[in-house]
Amino acid sequence: MIRSDLLAKASGATEFGTDLAEPEMLWAALVLAPIAHGRIRRVDLSKARAMPGVHAVVGAEETARLLGPGAGDPERPLFPSTEVRYRGQPLAAVAASSLAEARAAARAVQMEFDPLPIAGDLEEVVAEWPGSEAGSDPRMIAHVRASNGDLGEEFRLAEFVHAETYRTNGVAQVALEPHACVAKVDVGRWFVRTSTQTPFGIREDASSILGVPEASLVVEGSWVGGGFGGKTAALVEPYALLLSAATGRWVRLSLSYTEEFVLGRSTLPAVVRLESAVRAGRVTARRVRLLLDTGASLPGRDFATGYAIGFLLGPYRSDAFDIEGYAVRTNKPPFGPHRAPFAPQCSFVADSHMDSIARRLGVDPVAFRLAHVWRAGDVTPLGQAVGPFGLAECLEKAGALLAIWRRELPTADGFGLGVGCGYWSTNAGAGGEALLRLSPNELTIDQGEREIGSGSVVRGLVAVAERVLKIPSDAVRVGYSDTSRAPFDSGVFGSRTVGALGQAVEKAARRLATELGRRLGTSDPATLARDDDQLVAISGAVRRPVRELLTSEELRAGGLEFPGQHAAPPGRIDDSRVGAGTFYPYTDFTGAAHVALVHVDRATGAVRVLRYAAFHDAGVVIDPATFRAQVEGGVAMGLGSALTEETLWGPDGRLLNPSLLDYRIPTLGEVPPIEVHAVPGHPGAGPFGAKGLGEPPIIPVPAAVANAVADATGARVREMPLTPERVARTLNLLASGGTGRG
Amino acid sequence: MxxxxxxxxxxxxxxxxxxxxxxxxxxxxxxxxxxxxxxxxxxxxxxxxxxLRRLPWRTLGWNGGSLTIGSTLPLREIEADPGVRERIPGLAQAVHAVGSLALRHRATLGGNLGRAAPTSDLLPILLTLDAVVNLVGVDASRSVPVDQFVVASRSTTLRPGELIASITIPEARPSQYVWQRVRPSNDISQVGVAAARASRPPYWRIALGGVVPRSIRLEGAERLLPAVRPLVSELEAAAALAARLAPFATDKRASEAYRRQLVGILVRRAVASISPPIVPPVGVA
CATH class of the missing domain: 3.30.43 (Uridine Diphospho-n-acetylenolpyruvylglucosamine Reductase; domain 2)
Incomplete structure (x- = not known):
């Protein structure tokens, strides 16, 4: 079976965000701040306005005029009027008859600033390493803390304390399609067609930024050329809408790929210090400190530190712990969510640390993890019940495979094997409503999400309907509508589509099956089959065309409709363990254990991953092909984070590698054969017991690779990505200390 | 546009x-x-x-030990040529190191030289093969050693109205091109080292890529190597001198210290794969 979207995508027929166009539309360009921090003295638009082809140039003043004084979120102005906080911050926007004219006019805007000191380097903050009193430090925009147990006592009793410091670097989104939209404002109707993971999220966000009521805003999703979290919040849409309000015309705004690197919302660097008290072969207490660079994020809007704190202890039992994190404000673009926001980095830290302790103890790293890993019935450090959770089984299977690979390992120098563990919780987000409509020859799933490439919508939701109704997949169509017509759903993020919206489809499908059974005169639910181009309903020996089961009113309305809703009761955190900050008690824990076989060139530090295996607890797998593809894609992407991908920042706050030449995503040449295994038996709350799988496959990869490098060389690389130069430095190969990052 | x-x-x-x-x-x-x-x-x-696609320059021909490659022949056809692979392996390796496979189906040797591509993977091996660039102009043709053709990144001695017709490699030499990158399959090389052994003295050519303004020969290191198989100690001395003399700087792709480390390793590997060094018996200094 071929996924219904793939032929159009492979042949180039699919209209992605960057293909969007309307007759007579204007082209937009943004004017970006050329400095990272400074007081704005002057942004003079007059010369730009006089350029050929220009229809509108808007800055802070014009925005206030167009939207009304005080409209919009004062904390998130479209254009700042007093202070630039990061290089690339939009200061004005242009609409012109062509893209070349728009860009030429954007270059003609004249700007003057009084430079302010640039806070760019996390290491400067690390040098002082703030204590718990740092909450009042203006550089810290968030402070989170959780603790439990008698830490002092455990550290006193410890046989040794294992202390390490880890560093991670920023990862960019690199969806092949940059942010792009077309917009039109027309007598109080603000319409935007955009490439987004979350049409309803864009509506809410754009409404808040522009100060336009949600009821006046309509967002229509286009096909999405990759979305890893960067397309969950408004970015280009408010600017395009504003320029359309200024000109009365359709306006198209698409970021250039360089702009996408700067504005597209990357993760940023972090430093983590860990101390583990070890006694009788067990970790008995942990102390963890995190400093996370959140760029020019706003106080109260940092989500990442709370996420990270939860993940930094790993999926391991911790009775006594004290974990604390600070979001550090720097003059970089705001931190953004990227596939399992910050979990791969946390897994790299937490699981490298566990591996490192096991090696110090001289025990098998897999057995050591198994002695600590959460099992069903355990609670997380924050006191949340784990529920059905198959990570221990994934680890056992990974360990067994590792033992086989170990026996086959070449005897030559430089080969090594490692395991990495990760977990995620997937039942997230509000809403989730689907509307099923059965016509005589087709079943339509009307819903409010967009397919972002993973297949969770075009394949995942369809597979749920297929399972309930036994309907052939090519008789099921997914309906996409704009936010004025689609049932509400919070969108594609947090690995929630199948687990959350899939539940809504399952419930609606079951109601439909029951109703069809009733109309067939049986008490059993019906199934559907195709006879020529007509659908027939079947229950036992009874079989009738759907056309004959629908009322004339239903036929006129387009079919028999049933809605279904998803509900995600949040998990419960033990509040007595929370010292400060916000934590996210999502439910439906999934686990994964990965095995990597690497070769390390012990002279140059170059790492090749030669073989890879992934064991996943994804609850009940409802579509094996999509499951496999999703794991393979996540591993490939994770290998980039592990080995080559990092954003490099200059002391002037400039992103030094905003291109695919020097920001290196993996090619197929870097991706080895990947074994993919589902570990069943731990069902989630999703349809038929499914759990989410969008994010989990990327999480364990950096840890698996780093642990394999440690196995191959005996040296622990404590900073990711593991570029050749970084590995060489860890192996003490360099004659003198290098300063470059390489 | x-x-x-x-x-x-x-x-x-x-x-x-x-x-x-x-x-x-x-x-x-x-x-x-x-x-x-x-x-x-x-x-x-x-x-x-x-x-240039209609010009008769998509050619590859041998004249005894000498190879002439037309300037518009796609790189892929050079690396896939069995004669090149067997007789001038370093050239096949260097061509294979350029960009991606898809790119090499379009990119040409003449384009790489004429545009004086920065951090070229091809210039080091062409320097070690004493390649000659054959130029045609409105009135006259001339041939220029590649060393005198590419001056710096984006700068050549091409005169107005001149085009590169072909590149001649006068002698098929045992040769090797080795490189180091962050992303092995497709990246700018942090350091590239080409080595070749000529049939007459001075025998060795070693050239270095990944340096500005242009790839260079490491003549001091070349002179430390004997005609045939070097002793391990001779190879070590040549590699150490290469690492010391290489004009490296730190940039976003690698630090100077790492590049120096790499040069020593890559010179050792390139020369050793052409002429495995002689390991003295134990006890001999």
């Missing part, structure tokens, strides 16, 4: 077109993998593109 494409089929005609055009008005198009991104990004705005 409007331009017209002209594709003459006579070299003289192409040179005349070029000679008549003002600088910046015309760009030469071979495979297009370097110039078209520049046109797209607006870094150059030619009104005409002079395509």
């Amino acid at each position: 409007g331009f017209t494409l002209v594709a003459p089929d006579q070299p003289k005609e192409a040179c005349a077109l070029l000679a008549r055009s003002a600088p910046g008005e015309i760009s030469v198009l071979a495979g297009g993998t370097d110039v078209l991104p520049d046109v797209e990004a607006g870094r150059v705005r030619p009104s005409r593109l002079l395509s």
